[in-house]
Amino acid sequence: MPTLHQSDLATVVRADATDPHIIDAAPVADLLATDPPYGVRWQSGHRAQAWPELLGDDGTLDVPAVLAAWTRRRLREKRHVYVFGYRPDQLAGPLRLGGTVELIWDKRHVGLGNLSLPWGPEHEVFTFGVYCPSKVGRAQGGGRLAARLRQGSVITTPRKSSTRHPTEKPIALMVQLVESSTTRGELVLDPFAGSGSTGVAAILAGRRAYLVEAEETYARTAVERIQRAEAIARQIAAA
Structure with missing residues (x-):
């Protein structure tokens, strides 16, 4: 397996998430x-840099089916799922999710969207399920009890510009999700990791x-960011 990084805190694999092996x-x-x-087919003509292709973003990838394979084979029963960009009605059946909730990420930042319209997107929908x-x-x-008390369905975390990935999620946002659905020492899985925000958040949250x-x-x-997060986590543990 093409493992780029492996430690007691994190593993980063460069591979196709659709591969059964x-x-x-x-x-x-x-x-x-x-x-x-x-x-x-995400792309932007408003940046000087050219982003690498988002593999699978041409509409041919059946994301619910891919994630269904991951949940069925690699997620403990009655544990939680968060999927950005998809609504509960798209995921509940394939992933066998109960207790679904449509969550809103309030970015506090107006995105590009359709520039011919007077309104720009300032939020992103994502799904929670068990x-x-x-x-x-x-x-x-x-579902298994969350690590935090019950919260509202709108999460406000400012979106920050990134030169690493076009759809990178803020660490503060991902920490809220990780801490809401796991306890310390547990394992967080991200089969479409991008630049690694989920992993960084998991490590910083213990x-x-x-x-x-x-x-x-x-x-x-992602490896570079994970290694920096691990260094911080080890410093905290040693303090």
């Missing part, structure tokens, strides 16, 4: 949190991370 080789996780391709293989469990919406990213530039960026 990659799925089977991953450890069983306590949380799946990911920002998969949206199928919109992996319940049983139909009865899904109907009841049961969890472990397993990341899979297909594009080499993003995968190596």
Whole structure:
């Protein structure tokens, strides 16, 4: 397996998340949190730099089916799932999710969107759900208790510009999700890791991370960020 980084806190694998062998080789996780391709052929003419291609963003990748394989084979029962860019009605059936909630990330930043319209997007939709293989469990919406008290469905975290990845999520946002659905020492899985924000958040929150990213530039960026986060975590532990 093309493992770029491995430690007691994190593993970063450069691989195709649709590959069954990659799925089977991953450890069983306590949380799946990911920002998969949206199928919109993301590109921008407003940046001097050229982003590497977002693999699978041409609309041909069946993201719900891919994530269904990951949850079925690599997520503990009644554990939580967060998926950016998709609504509960798109994921609940394929991923066998109960207790789904549509969450809103308030970016406090007006994005480009359709520049011909008077309104620009300032939020992003994502899905929370509980992996319940049983139909009865899904109907009841049961799931493992969260690590935090119940919260509102709108999360306000300012979006920061990034030169690492076009859809990079803020660490503060991902820490909230990780801390809401895991306890210290548990394993967070991201099969579409991008530049590694999920993994960084997991490590800084005292969890472990397993990341899979297909594009080499993003995968190596994730390794660099993970190593910096590990250094910080070890300093804190030694203090």
